[in-house]
Amino acid sequence: MKTALTLSGSIRTGSYNVILQHHVGRKLREAGCEVTDLDLADFPMPIFNEDLEPGNVPEAAPRLAQLFAAADIVFIASPENNSGTTALLKNTIDWVSRQRYGQWRHAVFGIGAVSSGKYGGVVGIQHLRDSLSKLGALLAPTLLGIGPAEGAFDENGDPVEPGAQHKVDQLVRELTHFSRGGI
Secondary structure, three states, X not given: OOEEEEEEOOOOOOOHHHHHHHHHHHHHHHOOOEEEEXXXXXXXXXXXXXXHOOOOOOOXXXXXXXXXXXXOEEEEEOOOEOOEOOHHHHHHHHHHHOOOOOOOOOOEEEEEEEXXXXXXXXXXXXXXXXXXXXXXXXXXXXXXXXOOOOOOEOOOOOEOXXXXXXXXXXXXHHHHHHOOOOO
């Protein structure tokens, strides 16, 4: 069975990106994957600073790197902050990238965003795509941007727009197709 991780670059209560994270997680389960939905609030790390290495690496960094290395699929939902990745997600990637577990080499990564604007955070997730690809991550081709956030999801956490539903389904097909684990 393929294994998948989902996470959000937001830990805000009521975050639309957490809603997207859980929706994609449900779709991956429907596709036959074993899914773990991560909450980055459970992985506290100080702002990355090389002065903390090697003796003061936060316990969460190698733990997350090992989770990434063991997964066949990683889905990241990230809000757009000032046309880029959130500080939380950037810091997480900085710490995880310093670990030596092959965390970018096994899984196929999918990224998506929900934004208050009509472009659905695609500028910010393009920045995330660039960062992950420079680390050696294999990325699914679909860029999943949903916006505007207000009214984008129904009471079950499913996208309201048929186009958004289609893009989620397309991304899940790509993630399960390109991943290396077996179902």
